[in-house]
Amino acid sequence: MGKPLTKPEPECWTVHQDAGTPGRGDALLRRKRFEEMVAQHLDALYAAALRLTRNRQDAEDLLQETLLKAWRSYHTFEEGTNARAWLFRILMNAHIDRYRKATREPELSDVEDVGEFYLYTKVQESEQLRGVGDPEKLLERIMEHEVREALESLPEHFRRVVILADLQGFSYKEIADILGIPVGTVMSRLFRGRRLLQRKLWDYVRTHHRISEGPSASSEARVAKG
């Protein structure tokens, strides 16, 4: 894993000195630019932190650490380059550091591969749901919190990639740079993560809304209650 950021000094509040100390006006401008950049991307960073850490207190801690590290390495940021990707790389590195300290990552090979799983196919195969009309109608049966739970249930490595691609809209290349992994790995994790996510959503639909599985399901099965 690439770790492009240099480790900060342990004293949390010491602020680095720039190689060429800027004049007072420059420093003020720099602060202003940094504040604007953070304000612009705050919602995206917060939402990602929340989905990564799965609780509000940890999300705030992660956000704070990200901002501290971002300010410290702000002198390495080139104006005009992708600020959002730069901030997300710092966020992800901070998260990965914390995550490593807190847990031992299970081997990815231990994670079940669900193969070719498409929620759409399941919907089409279900006689009960075919009667509902457009397959998109199914989504009305899934609650917001169920979607969040489904995402948060994904194994860590898959969740990171799905958050970056499907919630934040980063390209494969940008995700590869943010996480320091090859593009091929981004793709395989993203696709496996999406399949697991879709299967989880299907599980919610089936269990909470009493939809029976597959073409062999009895047509006499009770139609889901609203």
Next chain:
Amino acid sequence: MGASELDCREFTQRLWTFLDGELDDGSCQELQAHLERCPECWKHYRFEGVLRAFVRRCCQEPAPESVRRRVIRFIVRLTAREG
């Protein structure tokens, strides 16, 4: 059927990459051509797009005002140490 025409299985295999905007032009044209003549894959394509937007909408949460205020205070303190 032309040699370059996709079947539904090939279409489905490339569908997510297509939606991600990561396919090359040639491949995009093949998928678009398939979409135009296959109503079933069109439905699947539309479903994946709607699902993706739905997941994104459910998982976005703007930072609460309290968090935003704390962040601003934090940054002001942080950056004030310099200059």
